Amino acid sequence: MGQQQKIVVVGSSNTDMVVRVKRFPVPGETVHGEEFSIHPGGKGANQAIAAVRLGGEVAFVARLGNDAFGHQTLENFKNEGLDIQAVALDEQLPSGVAQIMVDASGENTIVVASGANQGLLPQQLEAHAGLLEEAAFILTQLETPMETIVYLANTYGGKGKKLILNPAPACELPEAIYKNLYAIVPNEEETKFLTGIRVTNEATAVHAAAHFHQKGVQVVVITLGAAGAFLSTPDYTGSLASPEVIPVDSTAAGDTFIGAVAAGLSAGMDWVEAVTFANRAAALSVTKKGAQPSIPFLQQVREFN
Ligand code: ATP
Secondary structure (H helix, E strand, O other): OOOOOEEEEEOOOEEEEEEEEOOOOOOOOOOOEEEEEEEEEOHHHHHHHHHHHOOOEEEEEEEEEOOHHHHHHHHHHHHHOOEOOOEEEEOOOOOEEEEEEEOOOOOEEEEEEOHHHHHOOHHHHHHOHHHHHHOOEEEEOOOOOHHHHHHHHHHHEOOOEEEEEOOOOOOOOOHHHHOOOOEEOOEHHHHHHHHOOOOOOHHHHHHHHHHHHHOOOOEEEEEOHHHOEEEEOOOOEEEEOOOOOOOOOOOOHHHHHHHHHHHHHHOOOOHHHHHHHHHHHHHHHHOOOOOHHHOOOHHHHHHOO
16 A cells, blocks of 8 residues: 545535424424434535545535534534635535435435535635645535536646546536546446436446546446445456445445545555445445444444454
8 A cells, every 4th residue: 555645525514404204294284393313414524524534634625604503513524533724614604404304114305405515616726726736636526516516627637636526416517527537436326317327237337437438537436335336447347346234224325435435545545445445334334324423434444344
């Protein structure tokens, strides 16, 4: 393994507010809720925390409201050991929140109010250009404005920085972005959305990966849930299995996987090693409830058989 390289995650942070209900209310109706809980979430934050818990040196570029949720979240980031010099508090917009209802059957409805995440614009990246310049790996998702992703791709993609995109939640991407991506890490749904190809076996995975490679993406990783992940690089094409576990809650499995890939690569692993490591970390996360509480630490992944 080589020397530790820096990771910068540019992305969202939300506070998830979860109410369990017997059944969902219909419009105009009030129902009694049961258990209520508040958890830190947001794909950017989850991935940054996964990368730092799994041994990465990680700075997070994000935007929170200057409110109780924002302050609490900032404290949480500090405790996790993230570099938060580029986490800004927005004076106008509130912290991003997700209101989640889960019914007796486990079905959920989610309303996300992005708040300050929508204020994470290219100016904030320009203000922290020094931090981004130091990064070997830049990791981002699609819960912040597209102009920020485009700016990242144009400014840092393919210029010695390795830009990794998790295209979630799926939305149309400007074509020009692809040629500046080092890697793309979609799940099966996002792959279907972006390529039109439903991944059902190795052949369809190869086909979907080729779609991204043709546009200029060097490395494609398609996550396959319990089946692990499909990896396509100039040197390797094939599926890598995830360890078998008894699943409890898959929330943030994808985020754990991506954070782990970045942490592994930054520690000097090659892609096969990093995806194998990420499968182990993500499988472990599936054995625990919740988003950030389920993200494992490096030692736990090492000890996991
Ligand atoms: P989520 O939205 O639940 O966070 P996702 O849809 O983004 O996840 P998945 O492809 O479902 O992503 O899972 C990501 C990774 O998590 C997989 O590549 C695998 O490593 C691991 N994983 C998910 N489910 C299981 C499982 N049941 N057993 C073992 N590993 C799993």
